[in-house]
Amino acid sequence: MAETGDPVLRITGLNKSFGAVHVLHNVDFTVRLGEVMALVGDNGAGKSTLIKCIAGIHPTDSGQIEFEGRPVTIDGPRAASELGIEVVYQDLALADNLDIVQNMFLGRERRKGLVLDEPSMEEAARETLARLSVRTVKSVRQQVASLSGGQRQTVAIAKAALWESKVVILDEPTAALGVAQTRQVLDLVRRLADTGHAVVLISHNMNDVFEVADRITALYLGRVAADVARTEVTHGQVVELITAGRSGDLGLAPQTAAESI
Amino acid sequence: MSTDIPEGKETALKLADSDFATDRREHDVKSAVLDYWNRLKAGELGALPALIGLASLFVLFTFLKPDTFLSTGNIANLSTQALPITILAMGLVFVLLVGEIDLSAGVASGLCAALMAKLLVEGGQPWYVAVISAIAAGIIIGTAIGWLVAILRIPSFVVSLAFFLGLQGITLWLIGEGGTVPVRDEVIVALATRNMPIWLGWTLAVACAVGYTATQLLRWQRQHARHLHSKPIELVLIQCGVVAAVLLGATYVLSLDRAASPLIELAGIPWGVPLVGTLLIVCTFILGRTSFGRHIYAVGGNAEAARRAGINVVRIRISVFMIGSGLAAISGILAASRLNSVAVSAGAGNTLLYAVGAAVIGGTSLFGGRGKARDAVFGGLVIATIENGLGLLGTKAYLSFLITGVVLLLAASMDALARRRRSNVGR
Ligand SMILES: Nc1ncnc2c1ncn2[C@@H]1O[C@H](COP(=O)(O)OP(=O)(O)OP(=O)(O)O)[C@@H](O)[C@H]1O
Numbered sequence A: 001m002a003e004t005g006d007p008v009l010r011i012t013g014l015n016k017s018f019g020a021v022h023v024l025h026n027v028d029f030t031v032r033l034g035e036v037m038a039l040v041g042d043n044g045a046g047k048s049t050l051i052k053c054i055a056g057i058h059p060t061d062s063g064q065i066e067f068e069g070r071p072v073t074i075d076g077p078r079a080a081s082e083l084g085i086e087v088v089y090q091d092l093a094l095a096d097n098l099d100i101v102q103n104m105f106l107g108r109e110r111r112k113g114l115v116l117d118e119p120s121m122e123e124a125a126r127e128t129l130a131r132l133s134v135r136t137v138k139s140v141r142q143q144v145a146s147l148s149g150g151q152r153q154t155v156a157i158a159k160a161a162l163w164e165s166k167v168v169i170l171d172e173p174t175a176a177l178g179v180a181q182t183r184q185v186l187d188l189v190r191r192l193a194d195t196g197h198a199v200v201l202i203s204h205n206m207n208d209v210f211e212v213a214d215r216i217t218a219l220y221l222g223r224v225a226a227d228v229a230r231t232e233v234t235h236g237q238v239v240e241l242i243t244a245g246r247s248g249d250l251g252l253a254p255q256t257a258a259e260s261i
Numbered sequence B: 001m002s003t004d005i006p007e008g009k010e011t012a013l014k015l016a017d018s019d020f021a022t023d024r025r026e027h028d029v030k031s032a033v034l035d036y037w038n039r040l041k042a043g044e045l046g047a048l049p050a051l052i053g054l055a056s057l058f059v060l061f062t063f064l065k066p067d068t069f070l071s072t073g074n075i076a077n078l079s080t081q082a083l084p085i086t087i088l089a090m091g092l093v094f095v096l097l098v099g100e101i102d103l104s105a106g107v108a109s110g111l112c113a114a115l116m117a118k119l120l121v122e123g124g125q126p127w128y129v130a131v132i133s134a135i136a137a138g139i140i141i142g143t144a145i146g147w148l149v150a151i152l153r154i155p156s157f158v159v160s161l162a163f164f165l166g167l168q169g170i171t172l173w174l175i176g177e178g179g180t181v182p183v184r185d186e187v188i189v190a191l192a193t194r195n196m197p198i199w200l201g202w203t204l205a206v207a208c209a210v211g212y213t214a215t216q217l218l219r220w221q222r223q224h225a226r227h228l229h230s231k232p233i234e235l236v237l238i239q240c241g242v243v244a245a246v247l248l249g250a251t252y253v254l255s256l257d258r259a260a261s262p263l264i265e266l267a268g269i270p271w272g273v274p275l276v277g278t279l280l281i282v283c284t285f286i287l288g289r290t291s292f293g294r295h296i297y298a299v300g301g302n303a304e305a306a307r308r309a310g311i312n313v314v315r316i317r318i319s320v321f322m323i324g325s326g327l328a329a330i331s332g333i334l335a336a337s338r339l340n341s342v343a344v345s346a347g348a349g350n351t352l353l354y355a356v357g358a359a360v361i362g363g364t365s366l367f368g369g370r371g372k373a374r375d376a377v378f379g380g381l382v383i384a385t386i387e388n389g390l391g392l393l394g395t396k397a398y399l400s401f402l403i404t405g406v407v408l409l410l411a412a413s414m415d416a417l418a419r420r421r422r423s424n425v426g427r
């Protein structure tokens, strides 16, 4: 049985170019079960590109991906979800006209013969929400159109947690939310890790990162500037890593940081 | 909630939680009614406008034409009048659900009917060969439209407008300028002009009422036993009662002798009615109970979400056009049965607008993602009632056009306003 702290996803030496533009340089990235890994970096640093490589949306040029210790190739979104990698995209991808249960099972409905097995889907959706201590919405049979932004985000995250997913990747889940709803989502992210998932959180908000993350990986112009435990660094250091690629003894060697520009 | 809340965050947590009431699984009557009212206010009108419209039209025409409108003969006439519109509209519901439109459905129904008539009259084929060929032709047309829309991503109104012209051309070529093909095949003609035996009508009506009640109660029982979300049993019973009353009431009226002369007897449910009933059940099942149906709603609600969920959006888009044109073919057959012939103009003119109007009046959204198979029946009845009542009043053609146009516009504005409400309430 996999345990908390075991690396579930390990990426080594990943390179990715779009035509002549070399976006990711020898990226090493490790995610562990029960941990929230924050992925930070300036606009254009390559965060979304990295997770899209993991989610099977972009093919990679070189580098290895190990999942639970085995080398794997992820050649499409299906392959990623079969491994147990779920991505919550920034634009959520929920269908407004369907209810919460229907959205959580979209594309992977349970059936009995020809007929949808609504009772079992409703039960499973409720179980997942309860497991994540989401004091659910008025009803799991409520249409997503009637939910607030935070509630939608909750549904999208719960959807990712519903599948025996091991890695849940969240691309800026709190970017559009107010104070209270950000709170809700951060709590949920924490609970997701506490229930044994490996979580990758992309965020530009240092307060959020320092609140829920266990480790922080900073990308600087497509290179990993640092992969550190949250307790080892200060806000200021992370900001420097993001903006300059180095901070004190942390980060890229001076000439690498300069070269990257 | 968790006990280890960091200091100072408690208020925020409470705030956040206030969004989330406890999950209400079972409603009592009061909360269910309140819920319904809230949904209405939020723009989820469902079938309500169609039902109110139908009731007001009945009152209006009864008042204007007290002797004729509610006569058993006219009610039977009204029911066959609604058949082709309803079936065409049911096909359009599928297309509208994914947010597309098929402007060629009307003329496709005409072309398929013309093909059937030619096969019967000139080909000397038996009725079933003619019918199957007509439906196959419809499905082929739908596949072509669907392919152009889903794969080339040409806007569906352009593709179907081109088909609207092209298919009329083919019909003209098939039948010849100004011509009509008579339809005399017993089985085809019987669909809209002959009636079921009285005993069979009652048997079917009772069977449907019992079947409906049984499925509703079974479902309620299953949900209740597993503590799932369910309606209060009182409402389920009322709903079953209303459906049974409508079924039996209609059967009663249609089983009365409506012959003009006392010498002959003319009574019973027209054969086309159980056909529409069957289509209604099948379509409702597909849309509501299968994953294919669920995916249709998903594509209409958010195509990108559907794609990321691994749904084959292209396949769904093509198949709704196939269903739409296939049902259009059946609608054309019924129209031919009603008129005993197929003219060059079959399915042209306002046929399509009537059907779109029917779907929208019934509660299907022009913006995709919202609608049910039953909308076609309610809306079809509204449109047929307008057509029928204006006919009885001897309204001039220009006025009929005007009135139907206004009704369609009214339905579309209601749809647009409801949509605005929904997006205001959400988020
Ligand atoms: N499909 C693409 N084709 C070409 N270049 C791309 C593509 N996607 C991303 N890039 C480039 O890769 C670089 C990294 O982009 P990416 O979206 O990964 O940044 P990011 O870290 O997610 O930024 P942000 O914080 O703004 O979301 C950018 O320079 C961008 O222009």
Ligand SMILES: [Mg+2]
Pocket: A047, A048, A049
């Ligand atoms: Mg990004």
